[in-house]
Amino acid sequence: xxxxxxxxxxxxxxxxxxxxxxVLYVVSAFGLLLVSTLxxxxxxxxxxxxxxxxxxxAKIGLLREILAQEPNNAEVLEEEVKWEKAxxxxxxxxxxxxxxxxxxxxxxxxMRSIAPIDGFPPPARxxxxxxxxxxxxxxxxxxLLLMSALARAGNSSGHVRILQLALDISHEDELTSDYRGxxxxxxxxGVLLSAGIGVFVAGRxxxxxxxxxxxxxxxxxxQLHRRLGQSDPAWSRSRLRSGWPIELNDxxxxxxxxxxxxxxxxxxxxxxxxxxxxxxRTPINNLIGETEVALSxxxxxxxxxxxxxxxxxxFSRLSHIIESLLFLARAESPEARIDKKNLDxxxxxxxxxxxxxxxxxxxxxxxxxxxxxxxxxxxxxxxxPTLMRQAVSNLVSNAVRYxxxxxxxxxxxxxxxxxxxxxxxxxxxxGIESGHIARIFDRFYRADTSRSENNSGSGLGxxxxxxxxQLHHGTxxxxxxxxxxxxxxxxxxxxxxxAD
Numbered sequence: 001x002x003x004x005x006x007x008x009x010x011x012x013x014x015x016x017x018x019x020x021x022x023v024l025y026v027v028s029a030f031g032l033l034l035v036s037t038l039x040x041x042x043x044x045x046x047x048x049x050x051x052x053x054x055x056x057x058a059k060i061g062l063l064r065e066i067l068a069q070e071p072n073n074a075e076v077l078e079e080e081v082k083w084e085k086a087x088x089x090x091x092x093x094x095x096x097x098x099x100x101x102x103x104x105x106x107x108x109x110x111m112r113s114i115a116p117i118d119g120f121p122p123p124a125r126x127x128x129x130x131x132x133x134x135x136x137x138x139x140x141x142x143x144l145l146l147m148s149a150l151a152r153a154g155n156s157s158g159h160v161r162i163l164q165l166a167l168d169i170s171h172e173d174e175l176t177s178d179y180r181g182x183x184x185x186x187x188x189x190g191v192l193l194s195a196g197i198g199v200f201v202a203g204r205x206x207x208x209x210x211x212x213x214x215x216x217x218x219x220x221x222x223q224l225h226r227r228l229g230q231s232d233p234a235w236s237r238s239r240l241r242s243g244w245p246i247e248l249n250d251x252x253x254x255x256x257x258x259x260x261x262x263x264x265x266x267x268x269x270x271x272x273x274x275x276x277x278x279x280x281r282t283p284i285n286n287l288i289g290e291t292e293v294a295l296s297x298x299x300x301x302x303x304x305x306x307x308x309x310x311x312x313x314x315f316s317r318l319s320h321i322i323e324s325l326l327f328l329a330r331a332e333s334p335e336a337r338i339d340k341k342n343l344d345x346x347x348x349x350x351x352x353x354x355x356x357x358x359x360x361x362x363x364x365x366x367x368x369x370x371x372x373x374x375x376x377x378x379x380x381x382x383x384x385p386t387l388m389r390q391a392v393s394n395l396v397s398n399a400v401r402y403x404x405x406x407x408x409x410x411x412x413x414x415x416x417x418x419x420x421x422x423x424x425x426x427x428x429x430x431g432i433e434s435g436h437i438a439r440i441f442d443r444f445y446r447a448d449t450s451r452s453e454n455n456s457g458s459g460l461g462x463x464x465x466x467x468x469x470q471l472h473h474g475t476x477x478x479x480x481x482x483x484x485x486x487x488x489x490x491x492x493x494x495x496x497x498x499a500d
Contacts, residue, residue, distance in 0.1 A: 018202045023198075025198030025201065026194050026198050029190065033191065037183040040183065041176075044176065044179060056165045057129060060124075063163050067161055080095070081107065092167070094114060096111055096163070098164065102117060102162070104117075114138040114166065115138060120146050120148045121147070123162050124148070130148075133146060143170055143173055145166070145169055146166050148162060212228055212255070216228075287311055290307050294307040338387060341384070341385060343380065343388065345421060348385070348389055348392070349369055352393055352396060353367055353369050364406055366409070367409050368411065369413075370410060371414075372414040381492045391468040392411075396425055398488075407427060407428045409427045410426045410427075420493045422492075423490045424488065426486070431483055431485055432486055440478060441462045441476070462488075465490070472493070473493055474490065476489070477491075
């Protein structure tokens with residue numbers, strides 16, 4: 001039994017949405033139609049019973065009035081009892097008057113064979129208006145409604161009479177039977193129509209889903225530019241697509257936004273792969289060329305040493321590129337974690353300045369460290385020591401590289417908003433044109449047209465800085481003007497804060 005139930009559940013789960021909606025629609029329609037038909041059938045039966053009871057009660061009231069006012073007027077009684085066989089709503093009515101000894105005084109012709117005396121319920125009292133009729137059957141199988149009551153003939157001292165009334169309701173049974181058949185036909189046709197309408201409505205309602213499915217099926221790696229709303233010229237993120245429900249518009253918009261992100265990521269990955277190939281190709285070609293030249297003929301040991309030293313430089317460059325790429329890959333991982341500590345920022349910056357002072361002096365560049373903080377404020381930042389030093393070192397290294405002799409590089413530390421700290425590195429070098437600012441943090445990107453004096457870097461320094469600040473939930477901004485210099489600002493948020 002359990003296996004059958006599990007099989008049924010699996011079958012139900014494997015149904016399409018269209019089939020499920022159709023079945024639910026049919027079941028709901030069947031339930032509503034069934035309740036409606038049962039209510040209508042019950043209402044008809046109940047109404048007929050009430051009307052029949054009221055008819056018999058009215059006849060008893062009329063006979064009581066005749067007996068009370070004209071007890072000896074046989075003509076009036078015969079007219080009301082014997083000749084009252086004209087159809088009343090196609091129903092036959094029978095009446096009988098008995099004395100106190102159950103002897104028949106007068107009755108409708110043929111009533112004895114249809115409704116015998118002993119088949120009636122006990123009579124209602126003189127002061128009681130009968131309201132309930134008893135069902136019975138005639139000898140010929142017809143259904144009857146039976147009612148009896150006591151009546152007084154003449155004044156208050158007159159004789160008591162027993163009134164017995166019967167109403168043939170066979171025609172009502174035929175009516176209700178036909179009505180029941182009509183309701184079953186309506187129920188059956190209604191279920192069939194609801195099934196057809198359910199299929200149509202479900203199909204029409206799921207049409208946008210089918211359109212989405214077809215569009216998605218056409219999207220591949222070489223067609224990431226396709227969008228779900230592309231077939232509708234009026235489509236936009238802020239405007240609902242005509243004929244689509246709000247939920248599907250939201251879904252389509254979210255899916256298109258996802259495709260935008262995927263396309264951008266795919267383009268970045270493609271560009272990244274091309275950049276890697278380009279960056280690695282140069283040192284490898286250099287190594288191959290130098291090695292081929294060295295092996296072309298026998299050489300002195302000093303010459304081989306020179307080739308090895310040159311190769312070592314290329315190996316170092318390759319190693320630096322690979323380490324940088326590995327760092328960027330780890331930094332972009334959702335599971336990347338950093339070890340934050342409260343650092344003495346003065347000490348960390350001074351260490352960086354001390355390291356680059358010799359290089360700056362050799363190039364004739366002034367390296368200046370300025371500390372601008374609020375009175376009484378501490379110079380502490382919550383950051384990973386290694387990553388923070390690497391970010392500042394990359395900025396100082398770039399600034400020194402692209403600043404001409406006689407220039408200066410200034411490092412400034414000041415309080416930021418939300419208890420954060422800002423570190424800026426500013427030079428008065430060649431600067432960067434505005435068209436390159438947006439891409440300056442892209443991997444392997446170099447603003448060659450504005451910084452062509454020295455192009456020995458790998459183009460990964462600023463990308464690493466951006467990734468480090470992202471790991472710290474901080475920000476990095478750059479401002480530059482060609483010929484006047486560049487300023488890069490790192491903003492480390494305070495404890496428990498994230499930079500906007």
